Amino acid sequence: MDYRFKILMVSSEMTPFAKTGGLGDVVGALPKALRQRGHEICVVLPKYSFIDTQKYGIELFHYPMGVRMGNKEEWCSVHRSFFDGVPVYFIEQNDFFYREGLYHDKEMNDYRDNPKRFAFLCRAALQLCLDRGFSPDIVHANDWQTALLPAYLKTLDWRNTVLERSASVLTIHNLAYQGVYSKTNYPYTGLGWENFIPGIFEYYNAINFLQGGIYYADMVNTVSPTYAREITTPAMGNGLDRNLRAKEDRFRGILNGVDYEVWSPEYDKYLPAHYSIDHPEGKKICKRALQKVFNLNPDTHVALLGVVGRFVEQKGYHLLAEILEELMNTMYIQFVILGTGDKHLENFYRSMAYKYGDRMGAYIGFSEELAHLIEAGSDFFIMPSMYEPCGLNQIYSLRYGTLPIVRATGGLNDSVENYNEYTGEGTGFKFWDFTTYALYYTIGWAVSTYYDRPYHMKNLIRNAMSRRFSWDMSAQEYEYAYLKALT
């Protein structure tokens, strides 16, 4: 595409500064890919207190900045750093962002002022454009936290300003999180009451940030074609399927890519050894290292199954929990899991690791390093999600020759090709029914392939490692979305 866009991306997460899940990875990589394709792009993030300003060379850029919220002016300052050449602006407002978590405290209680915190982020991002004369063609919002941006652009008066012609794109990374809050927060957003109606911001007498964003965005997308289809149905639409259907051709699915500079076994900085399709030897060393971290039996012949992820209902780890003992008791396997979230699941997996000693390990916490080692050191990676907008870990797994075992939903369906036992083709193992039965037998199928059909395993691993889901490809699709938003 010849057109060069000016893009303002606003998000609550961006790797490496602040991440709780895939949104961070996406915002850490897509801007870079867009920049490499010649677009001018910058990112606006909150300046959370845990971001290491020294490490990332973050410097004061603009101060003071007044932002109109409701009927008062809030004051903040803007800091800046560059990440792979992309300018990143950090909004510093300590009442809102000087916290240990992004969205909730240690006990997983949502911060009660979240609607105000993120409404403020949106207005501040636009104010920065006004103050510094940046005129974006596209304002790209991500999830409910920044979903007020399309509404601000459409409903406030921007005549004769740099935002006069800006169009908006809203990416839904997860439709289950909509930002539904008491309407007492509404005046603070500064959006007129005429927008507080069903179909726009009103949702059962509360505010729904995402619903309003969907209504006002010039283009809406989600992160895989299958999830895009799923969420336009009442069964999976989380109450917003009708709103999405109403967008018609202004709603589509664009599969996420992977930042292969970060996620490749050839040069992953967290691994004790590197490997590739033609030189796979290093994978064994990673497997050993992983076994060592968890004090597992140092046997590289046993099938090792890995899991990394947030312990939330979406991910299906409660389904896995139901069959875990049966798996451990009936199959010759080792199992490792890394994650945090639901306290019951945390306790369950911790206690299982204790019970199964040298065959099972659990790390309850967040560790980037261990996430990489599990991707590299495991033979299989399990994602039994109830739903999955895209999912990144299964795509990382492919690249590391760690065969994904996934439920065929959302992006899991779009990125994994099911093993064909007759031809030996495929890149992983899929099941459809969200049942313990289906999960148990699919893991059994994978494990039996490991032991009984090593020639097929080799082929599957080779296939998996050769697949590419580059951001460059997805960035091209975002260009079309941007163009559509502008027309």
Ligand code: ADP
């Ligand atoms: P989601 O965004 O729904 O959490 P994704 O698969 O898109 O799911 O992305 C998850 C990202 O978060 C991956 O990069 C994964 O490695 C990372 N991640 C999740 N939990 C942890 C954890 N406990 N420690 C380290 N990384 C984690």
Ligand code: GLC
């Ligand atoms: C969300 C989804 C996940 C997706 C990620 C990045 O957190 O749960 O499936 O990969 O966003 O788009």
